Amino acid sequence: MTTHCCGSLGLGSGLGALILLSGCTTTAPVSENAPPFEARVEIEETAFRCPEYTITNNGSGMFWGSGSAQLVRIGDRPFASAFEHVPGCAPLNNARWALYERGPNGWRVCQRDDKDRTREPSPLGVSRSGRLLMSVNPTLAPWIDAIPDPKTGKIPRQGGAARPEFLEFDSTNPERNPSHLIPSWSGEPTFTDHSYRAFAADGENGEFILFQKVGYTHTEWAFLDKEMQWKTAQLAWPKGEDPKYSVWPGDRTPVNYANVVLSNRQVYYIGQSPYNIWDRIDPLDTETWGRGKWGWRMRKLHCAWTPDIAAVPFREWTVIDDTMADGGTIGMGDSWLAPDGRLHLVWQKTPIHPGLRDTHFPDIKRDWHLCYGVLKDGEVLEKRVLLSGGETTGPLYPSGYIGHPRLHITPDHTLFVLCNLMGLTPEAKLRSGTYAMRIAADGTVSVPVRVPLEHPIKSTFFTATPRAGNRLTEAADLLISDTIDAKRVARYVRIRFRPPCSPTVSITGPGFLLPGQGREIRLQAEVSDPQGDVSSIRWRLPDGSAQDGTSLKWLAPPSVGENVTVVAEATDKDGNTGRSARSLSLPPPELADADGLVSVEAEVLADEGGGKARVCHPVNVANASISYWHMSLGHWLAWDLDIPAAGEYELWMRYTTGCTGTRRSLLIDGKLPGPTFADIAIPTTGGWCTDRDQWAYMRLGPALELTAGKHRMRMTNLADGLGVDAFILRPNP
Ligand SMILES: [Ca+2]
Numbered sequence: 001m002t003t004h005c006c007g008s009l010g011l012g013s014g015l016g017a018l019i020l021l022s023g024c025t026t027t028a029p030v031s032e033n034a035p036p037f038e039a040r041v042e043i044e045e046t047a048f049r050c051p052e053y054t055i056t057n058n059g060s061g062m063f064w065g066s067g068s069a070q071l072v073r074i075g076d077r078p079f080a081s082a083f084e085h086v087p088g089c090a091p092l093n094n095a096r097w098a099l100y101e102r103g104p105n106g107w108r109v110c111q112r113d114d115k116d117r118t119r120e121p122s123p124l125g126v127s128r129s130g131r132l133l134m135s136v137n138p139t140l141a142p143w144i145d146a147i148p149d150p151k152t153g154k155i156p157r158q159g160g161a162a163r164p165e166f167l168e169f170d171s172t173n174p175e176r177n178p179s180h181l182i183p184s185w186s187g188e189p190t191f192t193d194h195s196y197r198a199f200a201a202d203g204e205n206g207e208f209i210l211f212q213k214v215g216y217t218h219t220e221w222a223f224l225d226k227e228m229q230w231k232t233a234q235l236a237w238p239k240g241e242d243p244k245y246s247v248w249p250g251d252r253t254p255v256n257y258a259n260v261v262l263s264n265r266q267v268y269y270i271g272q273s274p275y276n277i278w279d280r281i282d283p284l285d286t287e288t289w290g291r292g293k294w295g296w297r298m299r300k301l302h303c304a305w306t307p308d309i310a311a312v313p314f315r316e317w318t319v320i321d322d323t324m325a326d327g328g329t330i331g332m333g334d335s336w337l338a339p340d341g342r343l344h345l346v347w348q349k350t351p352i353h354p355g356l357r358d359t360h361f362p363d364i365k366r367d368w369h370l371c372y373g374v375l376k377d378g379e380v381l382e383k384r385v386l387l388s389g390g391e392t393t394g395p396l397y398p399s400g401y402i403g404h405p406r407l408h409i410t411p412d413h414t415l416f417v418l419c420n421l422m423g424l425t426p427e428a429k430l431r432s433g434t435y436a437m438r439i440a441a442d443g444t445v446s447v448p449v450r451v452p453l454e455h456p457i458k459s460t461f462f463t464a465t466p467r468a469g470n471r472l473t474e475a476a477d478l479l480i481s482d483t484i485d486a487k488r489v490a491r492y493v494r495i496r497f498r499p500p501c502s503p504t505v506s507i508t509g510p511g512f513l514l515p516g517q518g519r520e521i522r523l524q525a526e527v528s529d530p531q532g533d534v535s536s537i538r539w540r541l542p543d544g545s546a547q548d549g550t551s552l553k554w555l556a557p558p559s560v561g562e563n564v565t566v567v568a569e570a571t572d573k574d575g576n577t578g579r580s581a582r583s584l585s586l587p588p589p590e591l592a593d594a595d596g597l598v599s600v601e602a603e604v605l606a607d608e609g610g611g612k613a614r615v616c617h618p619v620n621v622a623n624a625s626i627s628y629w630h631m632s633l634g635h636w637l638a639w640d641l642d643i644p645a646a647g648e649y650e651l652w653m654r655y656t657t658g659c660t661g662t663r664r665s666l667l668i669d670g671k672l673p674g675p676t677f678a679d680i681a682i683p684t685t686g687g688w689c690t691d692r693d694q695w696a697y698m699r700l701g702p703a704l705e706l707t708a709g710k711h712r713m714r715m716t717n718l719a720d721g722l723g724v725d726a727f728i729l730r731p732n733p
């Protein structure tokens with residue numbers, strides 16, 4: 001265990017020490033457990049709603065332009081560029097921008113585009129003097145009503161030409177109409193609604209640059225200098241793969257979703273390019289490649305650099321990193337050009353598609369890597385892997401893709417890497433969440449410190465990055481893509497990094513109780529504090545009551561249900577608090593203390609047909625569960641029941657499902673035990689227990705009359721997915 005946690009490749013001190021924090025067996029001194037800094041969440045709120053992807057249905061979305069920024073800050077006011085649906089308009093150009101500002105009373109819309117339509121979100125840039133610019137790309141194509149075609153029944157889809165502009169808002173009066181700044185292009189570039197653009201600002205000098213793709217050959221760029229003069233030119237894409245196999249037509253490969261840095265006329269353009277054919281692919285073996293079969297395929301991280309955008313052409317493209325050896329994918333995270341001319345960047349490497357690996361490349365191991373590098377004058381000075389996880393590198397892996405992880409840089413030039421870690425095992429899943437690592441000026445990297453967000457970051461997010469001209473700030477501003485109550489939202493979060501002073505709390509004890517184990521919760525709070533000045537520990541319980549002390553012993557009343565969360569909060573003498581929450585799964589009162597229960601583990605199958613279920617290890621499972629039971633209708637699973645004595649038994653199931661239309665039928669010994677078992681509707685539990693406990697119990701029908709001895713139970717898929725931990729038979733008294 002010690003080697004597994006603490007000695008894996010390329011981790012540095014990072015992940016090993018993180019696991020150490022969580023109780024991995026080790027001989028290291030306890031003092032190393034103290035976190036190196038604190039990430040305090042000052043604000044966590046919904047900023048605004050975003051349209052569902054299915055409503056705009058144009059291939060884009062609020063967080064699609066993740067290489068640029070849609071969050072900026074001018075003084076104490078954050079601004080965000082939202083992405084809205086234009087009602088009644090057919091895709092593709094059925095979206096518009098809306099400018100939001102966070103004032104003393106929270107987020108409010110300053111104005112929205114009431115004239116033009118577009119396909120993509122509109123990124124922002126600012127200057128230190130308070131200039132607020134937005135890159136827009138209004139369509140020139142005519143409006144088409146979103147009315148289904150009478151013949152096909154489908155809503156028409158049409159794109160077309162577009163006209164890139166910069167809008168300049170009056171940041172002191174953001175309701176005022178913006179002025180339109182139109183680049184003076186050389187020639188007549190054929191811009192479309194598929195801009196794949198990158199927008200960046202040099203905040204110090206008040207200069208701005210836009211890169212916008214044209215066709216499959218190049219990107220046009222437009223630089224607006226501080227004298228409001230334009231310079232425009234082209235950047236040709238790097239050489240790609242053989243056009244016979246390439247993702248896009250031609251012999252060049254576009255570099256998409258790029259990070260652009262502009263500072264004192266120096267420009268970096270860094271992004272990922274797609275390749276179908278990697279080192280071990282024989283192009284003739286078409287079974288092994290193609291997005292339709294094996295998913296997204298960004299494989300090379302390309303960099304173009306010029307020391308002076310106004311005077312010197314871009315140097316030849318370089319490849320910073322790639323996944324050509326193992327069929328993984330690569331995604332640019334974030335970058336920052338320090339005043340000493342060193343460009344810091346973070347990126348993510350994601351392993352090969354699991355199905356492709358299993359079917360064609362069984363020797364390739366699936367591991368995730370969070371990478372960090374330093375460039376100067378366009379050249380790579382160093383590259384390191386900061387965190388790894390996966391089949392050979394441990395159960396907690398860095399997740400994320402393009403636009404993830406992100407950097408936050410404080411005014412003293414300390415870098416923080418904001419990332420998400422996800423657990424692969426039930427134990428590691430409890431440590432899934434958002435983390436920050438600190439990179440000091442000498443390059444040393446801290447252990448990951450958990451950022452106590454109520455909703456950990458799941459996918460893409462923006463920061464008020466210096467790439468958009470923002471000043472360096474102590475606190476980090478984040479705009480996060482999320483789903484709350486099944487609705488898409490942009491969440492705003494502010495995080496401040498500070499020296500450790502608050503208590504740290506961790507909870508030990510069982511994460512769940514099973515049928516027959518009762519409903520009494522016994523947990524321990526383990527508390528530490530950098531100053532050792534903890535003055536109280538309080539448990540907050542789901543029925544609104546509280547208990548004080550390090551030990552909790554609490555009988556959960558039936559009113560709190562089967563999924564409960566308890567919180568342990570420690571307070572020190574200065575009023576600093578630290579808290580930890582534990583979600584527990586409890587048996588329903590009917591099964592809590594019942595005698596003579598017969599439990600059948602769902603993962604112990606007696607037989608199966610019509611498909612192949614998989615054994616899974618989600619959060620709070622007893623041993624394991626089965627899932628992947630949704631693909632084929634008629635896919636059936638069978639279990640043996642060993643009944644100790646003849647009698648009536650209620651049949652219960654401990655299950656999880658994120659689906660809303662799950663249905664199953666059930667036979668005992670080849671016969672329907674009653675009419676209700678022909679079609680059992682199974683309510684959603686809200687998810688699959690991937691990162692939190694979403695188990696539920698259900699009684700499957702009226703009590704069954706069973707004889708003593710073996711019986712064969714068979715359950716068949718009628719619709720949708722279902723994960724099952726166990727079946728429980730409760731003898732009727
Ligand atoms: Ca303290």
Ligand SMILES: [Ca+2]
Pocket residue numbers: 601602603621622623624625724725726
């Ligand atoms: Ca089980």
